[in-house]
Amino acid sequence: MSIGSNSPEDERPFPDVSEENRPSVGRALKQARIAAGLTVDSISGSTRVRIAIVRAIEADDFAPCGGDVYARGHIRTLAKAVGLDPEPLLAQFAAEHGGGRPAPTPAAPLFEAERIRPERRGPNWTAAMVAAIVVVVGFVGFTALKGGGDDAKQPVAEGPAPTTGKPASPTPKESKPGKTPAPSDSAIAAAPQDKVTVQVSAVGGRSWISAKDHNGRMLFDGLLKQGDSKTFQDSTKINLILGDAGAIQLYVNGKKIEDQFRPGAVERLTYTKGDPEVG
Numbered sequence: 001m002s003i004g005s006n007s008p009e010d011e012r013p014f015p016d017v018s019e020e021n022r023p024s025v026g027r028a029l030k031q032a033r034i035a036a037g038l039t040v041d042s043i044s045g046s047t048r049v050r051i052a053i054v055r056a057i058e059a060d061d062f063a064p065c066g067g068d069v070y071a072r073g074h075i076r077t078l079a080k081a082v083g084l085d086p087e088p089l090l091a092q093f094a095a096e097h098g099g100g101r102p103a104p105t106p107a108a109p110l111f112e113a114e115r116i117r118p119e120r121r122g123p124n125w126t127a128a129m130v131a132a133i134v135v136v137v138g139f140v141g142f143t144a145l146k147g148g149g150d151d152a153k154q155p156v157a158e159g160p161a162p163t164t165g166k167p168a169s170p171t172p173k174e175s176k177p178g179k180t181p182a183p184s185d186s187a188i189a190a191a192p193q194d195k196v197t198v199q200v201s202a203v204g205g206r207s208w209i210s211a212k213d214h215n216g217r218m219l220f221d222g223l224l225k226q227g228d229s230k231t232f233q234d235s236t237k238i239n240l241i242l243g244d245a246g247a248i249q250l251y252v253n254g255k256k257i258e259d260q261f262r263p264g265a266v267e268r269l270t271y272t273k274g275d276p277e278v279g
Contacts (some may be wrong), residue, residue, distance in 0.1 A: 026060035032082035127193040198252040201229040208243035
């Protein structure tokens with residue numbers, strides 16, 4: 001199959017008729033896939049490029065890729081999978097689309113199969129439980145302090161010769177309120193209950209991310225290198241787009257998100273004050 005020459009125009013003494021007849025980038029990829037006896041499903045499974053995007057690229061529709069940078073990456077991956085040299089296809093794509101490498105476009109719906117978490121509604125039982133614990137601990141501490149004061153005064157009223165060791169008896173009682181147990185959920189209790197807090201860490205490699213608040217205002221749009229971390233906070237919700245979700249570790253309202261994201265997968269997520277859900 002002929003993809004066409006990449007020689008500059010000024011080096012051709014005569015027009016190259018074959019270039020006029022060469023297939024488009026998408027058609028070349030589709031013809032090579034069919035010639036290799038591969039299906040769209042098999043290509044998607046081996047490259048981890050979603051089926052909808054494979055079909056769109058083969059139809060020369062690169063809009064679902066989310067920008068030229070992602071489109072070039074998908075073209076390179078699919079070309080290698082069907083046995084084509086990706087460089088001529090990338091050069092043809094650059095010539096037909098201006099050759100630019102713009103930054104990823106945030107806030108655009110990149111994929112149709114992205115997940116959006118529903119907002120939870122109902123009473124905030126976690127806040128109520130924390131408030132109840134604080135009241136109980138405060139009452140116990142007050143009772144201990146009051147009882148200790150009475151014990152300290154009693155030897156003076158009843159005994160003519162109080163010993164020097166008795167005033168020290170309230171000491172262990174006063175120390176009890178300070179020894180409040182610190183379970184693993186203490187981090188959640190310390191987090192603001194009236195806000196949603198999301199921490200994004202690039203632990204498995206670099207990844208482009210985009211973050212918005214509930215009003216659609218951009219909080220961050222850029223590339224996180226491996227080891228970098230960003231924290232976002234809003235009164236209602238945080239909207240995220242992860243370019244490589246498999247490289248990202250999320251902490252929402254003080255809890256680690258245990259979802260297993262695939263490397264290279266793009267995820268769009270929404271978190272609220274009630275997340276992560278219990279159960």
